Structures are given as C-alpha cells and as structure tokens.
Amino acid sequence: MKSDGCKKAHLVAKGFSQVEGLDFDQVFSPVVCFETVCLMLALATLENWYITGLDVRSAYLYGKLNEEIYMEQPEGFAVPGQEHKVLHLWRALYGLKQAGLAWWHTLDESLKELRFEHLKSEAGIFFYKKKGTNIVIGIIYIDDALFCGPNKAVVDAIKVQFMCKWECRDLGEPSEFLQM
Amino acid sequence: MQKSTSTPLPAGYYATKNTEPVDADLRSHFQTVIGSLLYLMLGTRPDIAFAVTHLSRHAANPSQDHLNKALYICHYLIGTSTYSLVYNGGSGAGLIACTDSDWGSDPTSRLSQTGFYLKLADGLISWTSCVQKTIAYLSTEAEYMALSDCAHQVTWIRSLLGELSYKLKAILICGDNQGSIFMASNPVTEPCSKHINICYHGIRESVVKGNVELFFIDGAENPADLLTKNLPHEKFMKFRAQLGLHFPSGSI
Numbered sequence: 001m002k003s004d005g006c007k008k009a010h011l012v013a014k015g016f017s018q019v020e021g022l023d024f025d026q027v028f029s030p031v032v033c034f035e036t037v038c039l040m041l042a043l044a045t046l047e048n049w050y051i052t053g054l055d056v057r058s059a060y061l062y063g064k065l066n067e068e069i070y071m072e073q074p075e076g077f078a079v080p081g082q083e084h085k086v087l088h089l090w091r092a093l094y095g096l097k098q099a100g101l102a103w104w105h106t107l108d109e110s111l112k113e114l115r116f117e118h119l120k121s122e123a124g125i126f127f128y129k130k131k132g133t134n135i136v137i138g139i140i141y142i143d144d145a146l147f148c149g150p151n152k153a154v155v156d157a158i159k160v161q162f163m164c165k166w167e168c169r170d171l172g173e174p175s176e177f178l179q180m
Numbered sequence: 181m182q183k184s185t186s187t188p189l190p191a192g193y194y195a196t197k198n199t200e201p202v203d204a205d206l207r208s209h210f211q212t213v214i215g216s217l218l219y220l221m222l223g224t225r226p227d228i229a230f231a232v233t234h235l236s237r238h239a240a241n242p243s244q245d246h247l248n249k250a251l252y253i254c255h256y257l258i259g260t261s262t263y264s265l266v267y268n269g270g271s272g273a274g275l276i277a278c279t280d281s282d283w284g285s286d287p288t289s290r291l292s293q294t295g296f297y298l299k300l301a302d303g304l305i306s307w308t309s310c311v312q313k314t315i316a317y318l319s320t321e322a323e324y325m326a327l328s329d330c331a332h333q334v335t336w337i338r339s340l341l342g343e344l345s346y347k348l349k350a351i352l353i354c355g356d357n358q359g360s361i362f363m364a365s366n367p368v369t370e371p372c373s374k375h376i377n378i379c380y381h382g383i384r385e386s387v388v389k390g391n392v393e394l395f396f397i398d399g400a401e402n403p404a405d406l407l408t409k410n411l412p413h414e415k416f417m418k419f420r421a422q423l424g425l426h427f428p429s430g431s432i
Binding site: 034035036038039041042043045046047048119120121122125127129135137 | 222223265267268269271300301303304305306336337339340341343344345
C-alpha cells in the first residue's frame with residue numbers, strides 16, 4: 001500500500017522452503033556499511049567532488065542464479081491446462097535466500113565491463129581508474145547507488161553507461177541516501 | 181507537543197538488570213523502539229550511541245523502567261530532530277580519532293565501556309560505543325583496549341583509502357590516559373600489564389609501522405567521553421558540538 005492509496009503487489013519466492021546445500025549455498029550479500037558511506041561523503045566534500053545518485057528498478061530480479069531452482073506456479077496465475085507443471089527459475093526473485101548475493105555478482109560483473117573494480121576492504125565501493133581521466137567512485141547499497149568524482153562530465157558519462165545496462169531511476173544530486 | 185529532554189538519558193543513569201519474569205508484550209514494544217533507535221544511531225546520530233547500546237543490552241528482558249528510558253531517548257530526539265552530520269569541505273581537517281573508556285562501569289559484571297570515533301572534514305564518519313569483552317584490572321588497561329579497538333578501525337580505513345590511492349601519514353589517535361599511551365608506544369612488560377591478551381597488542385605494531393600516532397588530551401576535553409557514559413547537560417552539549425552534529429542552518 002503506498003501513501004497515495006494505490007496498492008502494489010509483487011511476486012515473491014518462498015525462501016523459507018529452500019534447503020541449504022541444495023537450493024542455496026551462501027546467503028550473505030555484500031553491502032556497503034554506513035561508516036563507509038559517511039567516509040565517502042566526508043571525502044567528497046573535502047575534495048569538492050560532484051555526487052549523483054540513482055536507484056536500480058527491481059534490482060534483485062536481475063540476479064543470475066547458480067543453483068537449479070523450481071517454483072510452484074503462483075496461485076491464480078497458473079497456465080491453463082498446464083497446472084501440474086512447475087516453473088524453472090533463471091533469475092532470482094525477491095524472497096530467495098541468495099537473491100542479494102546473486103544480484104551483487106551480476107552487478108559486479110557488469111561494473112567490471114565499465115572498468116570498475118570493487119575494493120578488497122569494502123565490497124560495496126567500486127572504483128574506476130583509467131589513465132588520463134579522472135577517477136569515479138561508486139557507492140552501492142544493493143540497488144541504491146551514488147557515483148562521485150572530481151569531474152562532473154566523467155561521472156555523468158559513467159552514469160549514462162550504467163543506466164543503459166539497468167533500468168534506473170535517476171535521482172540527480174541526492175539530498176538523502178538510505179533515508180538519511 | 182511532547183516535551184523534549186536535553187540529553188539522551190539522565191546523567192549518571194545506569195540500567196540495572198530486570199529480575200522479573202519476561203513480559204512478552206513489553207518486550208516486543210521495547211524491541212521495536214530500540215530497533216528504530218539503533219537504525220538512527222548507526223546512520224547519523226552518534227550522540228545517542230551510548231544511550232541506545234546501553235539500553236539494548238536489556239532487550240531480552242526489559243522492565244517498564246527500561247521502556248520509559250527508551251522513550252526518554254525519543255523525547256531527546258524530538259528536540260533535536262533537525263540535527264544532522266555536516267561535513268565541512270572547507271575545513272581541510274584530516275582524519276583524527278578519539279578514544280575513551282569508562283573503567284568497570286558495569287556494576288554487576290565490572291566490565292568497562294569503550295567509546296571511540298573517527299572524524300574527517302569536521303564530521304564524524306565512524307563511532308562505536310560498546311562494552312569490553314574482558315575485565316580490565318586497571319583503568320589504564322581499559323583505555324589500552326579502547327585504543328586497540330580504535331586502531332583496528334583506523335587500519336581498515338587506511339587500507340580502504342589506500343585502495344583509492346590515497347597515501348596517508350600517521351593517523352592521530354587521541355586518548356586521555358598517559359599510561360595506556362606509554363604501553364602502546366613501548367614494548368614493556370610490567371607486572372600490572374603482562375596479563376593483557378595478545379590480541380590487544382596490535383596497537384603496538386600500528387605505532388611502530390607509523391600507521392597511527394598517539395596523542396594525549398585532557399580527560400575533561402575528550403569528546404569521546406560522550407560515548408562511554410551518560411553525561412550531565414553542560415558537558416554533553418559541549419562535546420556534542422564537537423562531533424559535527426549541527427542544525428541545518430549551520431549554527432551549532
């Protein structure tokens with residue numbers, strides 16, 4: 001239920017019925033810690049960097065699954081005549097235990113194509129460094145992202161490339177991040 | 181409008197363990213309030229860090245008094261809801277850390293309290309307020325453990341910034357205890373300190389490698405005090421102003 005009264009529904013998987021070792025292996029998901037967000041924002045003000053934000057629409061649904069997972073057809077949406085069949089999941093759904101991790105791996109791969117590397121000491125920070133151009137730092141908390149760097153044009157160019165890959169909502173210059 | 185309070189918890193307040201049987205309704209109410217406060221604390225409110233972590237230790241079996249005190253924190257927040265952490269890009273202030281401890285502050289377990297924070301661009305970027313895991317026989321030892329915990333955090337920040345190709349000089353850690361600074365700077369083994377667990381000696385390596393530099397400040401001037409106990413109003417206000425928490429207008 002949203003504040004304007006319209007109702008939203010969302011297909012979720014029954015993560016609680018998953019069996020460890022069979023349906024999932026690892027369930028952690030690397031997210032950036034609050035401290036790092038504060039650190040990067042402080043750094044950005046000291047260095048007078050440009051900051052821009054976006055959020056990826058239904059991010060979890062992009063996560064590629066490594067495991068073979070089947071799901072019952074959702075009630076009321078079963079394909080007529082084929083009610084006895086089950087669905088084979090290719091991508092993650094909200095509710096799956098590994099959805100967060102699967103999304104992070106997918107994101108990591110796609111950012112690698114944009115020449116970003118995640119930091120070893122903080123997997124939610126992505127660093128873009130190319131000779132002859134300015135650096136760009138991506139701070140990513142699951143589907144909320146901030147990109148910052150000294151050069152507005154470079155940051156914006158990266159953001160455009162990122163938004164070509166994923167369907168995003170452009171938040172422009174952010175006034176809040178994670179409701180803070 | 182409800183009245184607001186000037187500090188998160190009354191000065192000197194100490195939450196004692198509830199010996200009554202668990203009241204399930206009270207507990208779930210308490211946990212909801214504490215859960216929300218924890219999120220605020222982790223995000224942008226170092227000023228309530230001690231108060232929240234202190235009360236959250238009673239989440240398994242809270243008393244009515246604990247709940248009232250959790251609501252006391254909420255009243256404090258009502259009066260300060262517009263406060264935010266402000267990073268001042270013009271300040272040119274580099275990374276600096278402050279530590280403090282409160283020796284034997286827990287009246288039953290006699291464990292000490294650690295509090296430390298890291299500050300960059302005149303605003304806090306990381307803060308911790310927690311109970312130490314082992315008993316400290318001396319206040320020097322409690323301070324030493326706090327220094328060591330702080331050094332861990334500093335090491336992590338160093339490696340993170342290192343990956344972003346920043347080359348940092350030694351990071352200043354301030355403490356208000358000469359003994360612990362001496363112990364961290366010199367590999368001495370004295371009768372009173374030889375029992376300290378080896379894991380806390382990591383700070384010595386950081387000092388030798390030049391990753392951190394220790395600096396003594398007067399205990400009455402140590403803002404990290406705010407993370408180790410419930411301070412009286414004047415002191416609390418004085419230290420809070422040094423955390424980088426400001427009104428949106430920029431005035432303190």
